[in-house]
Amino acid sequence: MAEPSPVRCAVIGTKNIAAQHIPVLQALPEAEVAALCDIDPEAVEETSRRFGVAQTFTSLEELEAWGEFDAVYVLVSVLAVAEVAERFIRAGIPTFLEKPPGLYSSDTERLAEAVRETGTTAMVGLNRRFYSCLQAGREALLDTGDVVSVTVHADEVGTTHWEGPKFPPEVAMRWAYANSIHALDLLRYLGGDVANVTSLVRRRGLPKPDSFSALLEYESGAVGRAISEHFGPKGTGHFYEARTQRAVLTSRSGLSSCVLEARGREPVEFGLTGLDRRLKPGFPGESRAFLRAVQAGEAVSFPAPTLDDAVRTMKMIDGITGAEEWAPKPTS
Ligand SMILES: NC(=O)c1ccc[n+]([C@@H]2O[C@H](COP(=O)([O-])OP(=O)(O)OC[C@H]3O[C@@H](n4cnc5c(N)ncnc54)[C@H](O)[C@@H]3O)[C@@H](O)[C@H]2O)c1
Known part of the structure; x- marks a missing residue:
């Protein structure tokens, strides 16, 4: 059977933790880093140079208008994660969210509700489960x-x-x-x-x-x-x-x-073991779980944290x- 195509990922939020996720995505055959997006033009430009990702955006609207991606990684500042993630979950775009998905349980419940209503594949980055x-x-x-x-x-x-x-x-x-x-x-x-x-x-x-x-x-x-x-x-x-x-x-x-x-x-x-030895531990395993679920068009399964689980x-x-x-x- 032919290998499924790599998932074209748009990375949103390109500073600190993005510099740990991007090398993982670049190392996994299941992924391709298709674009970077950050409201801070300096952050997006520096990350673009550092990781050789040419396609960049400084607003979510521009990224959405371009549209050539299959999934998003929401790696934005803590207080922005829930709002940015909900936008993509509601649009039916598979969404990986850094933790905490919401700073309050009620925000995370709202995201879980959006997943229930839309059936969008979504996963929270509680990466210690994947060490x-x-x-x-x-x-x-x-x-x-x-x-x-x-x-x-x-x-x-x-x-x-x-x-x-x-x-x-x-x-x-x-x-x-x-x-x-x-x-x-x-x-x-x-x-x-x-x-x-x-x-x-x-x-x-x-x-x-x-x-x-x-x-x-x-x-x-x-x-x-x-x-x-x-x-x-x-x-x-x-x-x-x-x-x-x-x-x-x-x-x-x-x-x-x-x-x-x-x-x-x-x-x-x-x-x-494996990629955990040279990349941020837990990140390769969690991304593999997310990307394979996206390729299969399914929800993630244990130990991958769903929004309900979070x-x-x-x-x-x-x-x-x-x-x-x-x-x-x-x-x-
Ligand atoms: N898994 C881990 O071990 C781990 C470690 C550190 C941080 N995190 C999580 O990762 C997320 C990011 O943390 P960080 O340390 O990289 O933060 P950071 O402040 O270094 O970077 C966040 C970036 O998001 C951008 N941003 C903010 N709002 C945005 C929006 N609406 N659209 C596009 N870009 C936006 C900012 O301009 C900034 O460049 C947080 O949720 C944090 O909790 C996880």
């Missing part, structure tokens, strides 16, 4: 039985996002959604859907709640523990541990390896942080 070491480690863990507990630390260096110039205050307030979501989402990747969350929320190092300690009850009956403190020194960060009755899987070196220790067996270490992760984070109380969506 090759974690995928292999999770499979080996599940071979030892059902998961009975998951512990995740999603700690952050508080001052960089709070004091630095890059993030608007609204994003800094909801940093658990803007960044800690990467690790917190692993609670669901490793343990499944969550039925109940009980949390203690404190204010410690920042002038907002920044210490979250939660107990989770999974629908399976397993338990979860989520810890997220946003005032750590550099070098502390994201970590997971998942247990069956016979084994424990623990992340190492940031998240770039993990170790399975099972009763009566030598420990087994899982490292990054809503469930964000609602779990609502329970962990209580942020709907202290940082609700401003009424316009």
